[in-house]
Amino acid sequence: MTDLTSLTLAAALDGMEKKQFSSVELTEAFIGAIDKANLHLNAYVVTTPDLARARAKQSDAKRAAGKAGPLEGAPLGIKDLFCTEGVRTTACSGVLGDFTPTYESTVTENLFRDGALMLGKLNMDEFAMGSSNETSKFGAVVSPWRRGNEEAKLTPGGSSGGSASAVSADLCLGATATDTGGSIRQPAAFTGTVGIKPTYGRCSRWGIVAFASSLDQAGPIAKTVEDSAILLQSMAGHDPKDSTSLPVETPNFRAACQRSIKGMTIGVPEEYRVDGMPPEIEALWQQGIEWAKDAGATIKPISLKHTKYALPTYYIVAPAEASSNLARYDGMRYGARVAGKDLNSVYENTRASGFGKEVQRRILIGTYVLSAGYYDAYYLRAQKVRQRIAQDFRDAFESVDAILTPATPSAAFALGEKSADPVAMYLNDIFTVTANLAGLPGLALPAATDANGLPLGLQVIGKALDEESVFAVSAALEKAANFRAKPAKWWA
Amino acid sequence: MSIDEKTVRKVAKLARLALPEDRVAPMAAELNGIMAWIEQLNEVDVEGVAPMTSAVEGLSLPMRDDVVTAGSEPERVLKNAPKSEDGFFVVPKVVE
Numbered sequence: 001m002t003d004l005t006s007l008t009l010a011a012a013l014d015g016m017e018k019k020q021f022s023s024v025e026l027t028e029a030f031i032g033a034i035d036k037a038n039l040h041l042n043a044y045v046v047t048t049p050d051l052a053r054a055r056a057k058q059s060d061a062k063r064a065a066g067k068a069g070p071l072e073g074a075p076l077g078i079k080d081l082f083c084t085e086g087v088r089t090t091a092c093s094g095v096l097g098d099f100t101p102t103y104e105s106t107v108t109e110n111l112f113r114d115g116a117l118m119l120g121k122l123n124m125d126e127f128a129m130g131s132s133n134e135t136s137k138f139g140a141v142v143s144p145w146r147r148g149n150e151e152a153k154l155t156p157g158g159s160s161g162g163s164a165s166a167v168s169a170d171l172c173l174g175a176t177a178t179d180t181g182g183s184i185r186q187p188a189a190f191t192g193t194v195g196i197k198p199t200y201g202r203c204s205r206w207g208i209v210a211f212a213s214s215l216d217q218a219g220p221i222a223k224t225v226e227d228s229a230i231l232l233q234s235m236a237g238h239d240p241k242d243s244t245s246l247p248v249e250t251p252n253f254r255a256a257c258q259r260s261i262k263g264m265t266i267g268v269p270e271e272y273r274v275d276g277m278p279p280e281i282e283a284l285w286q287q288g289i290e291w292a293k294d295a296g297a298t299i300k301p302i303s304l305k306h307t308k309y310a311l312p313t314y315y316i317v318a319p320a321e322a323s324s325n326l327a328r329y330d331g332m333r334y335g336a337r338v339a340g341k342d343l344n345s346v347y348e349n350t351r352a353s354g355f356g357k358e359v360q361r362r363i364l365i366g367t368y369v370l371s372a373g374y375y376d377a378y379y380l381r382a383q384k385v386r387q388r389i390a391q392d393f394r395d396a397f398e399s400v401d402a403i404l405t406p407a408t409p410s411a412a413f414a415l416g417e418k419s420a421d422p423v424a425m426y427l428n429d430i431f432t433v434t435a436n437l438a439g440l441p442g443l444a445l446p447a448a449t450d451a452n453g454l455p456l457g458l459q460v461i462g463k464a465l466d467e468e469s470v471f472a473v474s475a476a477l478e479k480a481a482n483f484r485a486k487p488a489k490w491w492a
Numbered sequence: 493m494s495i496d497e498k499t500v501r502k503v504a505k506l507a508r509l510a511l512p513e514d515r516v517a518p519m520a521a522e523l524n525g526i527m528a529w530i531e532q533l534n535e536v537d538v539e540g541v542a543p544m545t546s547a548v549e550g551l552s553l554p555m556r557d558d559v560v561t562a563g564s565e566p567e568r569v570l571k572n573a574p575k576s577e578d579g580f581f582v583v584p585k586v587v588e
Binding site: 097099100102103200201214215240243244246247306308309312313315316323327330331332333334335336337340342343344345346347348349351352355360361363364365367368371378380381382383384385386387388390422423436437438439464 | 495499500502503504506507508509510511519522523525526527529530532533534535536538541542543544545546547548549551553554556568569571572573574575581583584585586
């Protein structure tokens, strides 16, 4: 029998339906793979093998009774930002101590309702703040990918680094992730996996530890475009418990993957050709344009004039919202409390010892830009520039159906390579952050490898609530790219 | 606008973050590095532009009926408390 862990989600569901193997067998294969790999990759921060085995047994019984859900018996990894009832959830921050939710996030509840089961909680940057998964309380995640034969440890990207590493290394069939500035798409691009951030409001944020509430969106990281469509189908849906969740029907995303892109117009934004972009990224983009043309699409140059201001805008809006959201961690109701001489010093000591360096930096920036005397100069101005950025997209979408860009300005870098310079780290999200600010869906898919054999990704951005076009274009590009590279399992 | 050490101390106080004295100067430098990069937003003409306060267009926040939807579950609420007693959170003394 082939290694069950290397199957796509679609193939695994099909195999279980055809009784070629059971969910118990599939789950056991993943538990074994995690046992071997996790010491090296650090992708999981909690594993729940017994829970997974029990759920797999239930799934097999449900399938035998003809009551299988759309994801019945599929083992998934869950990013540690999603609250999972009875299973420790810390957003990989010290400030949450051993927080164990007494409730389930809507997204994970939706997945479990459809039959999926959880293998464990996936590592991430603390509170999802980072682009390399180096800010986690539980240590950095290592990418399964290496530069040729070099042994240097590479980043899987961040903040959903555990999700990307686990999917890429066959440690789950697919994973949940979240994206505030690129945290699904950048790690997907770095690890040869597919990640989609849907339209803001498509997935409920209820039960997801909040970072920047006007930007945060959940989405999947998966092995193929179709797999990501299957997962998003289950994750999405209106939820009255999140007032920003959109009261709209979820379309058939999987069917959209089969749609022809003949006659579609795809925009190529001039402003994404940034200074210092490596020639291989430029070549990849050109290749993507050719693939889209070959599939019958028309390419149209477009202008998104305010692109260069997206990251600085983000680094006002996101820290401002974060400083407000993270005010709740005061050591009173949950988390680790650190003693002090009075109430204020308990707060101050608890927060100083619980939050990591990058999180503290962002809380201070957020507090500064919101403080009296600076609010108009920074926060209000950033909200206006954000409007400009969103308007650029609205104008462009008057004449195009989707937009094609590179996913990241480079391939994965080594751990430690960019951690000394915050701004250099922030620049990783230069191509992804615009979709968060405008609330649009964006998908990253693997399209080629660089000279060192590392994956490079393309990004497809769509109109609000038009994930279907994003899936159609992405599936067409995936077919043309025929990306088959896999990391060598050097830990096995 | 440059952030001096006095401002760093003030902002840390507002954010309820204990900042050791030897971290104040390095933090000021780090924040200035980031804020200097952010200053480029001043180039953008935002005259007459409405601030974007929501990622979703044309949707006002829904109202719900003012009724109790969940509650009376003190055990679940207190489950993760660092300190609790008789159905209450125990916190440091607030009033002398």
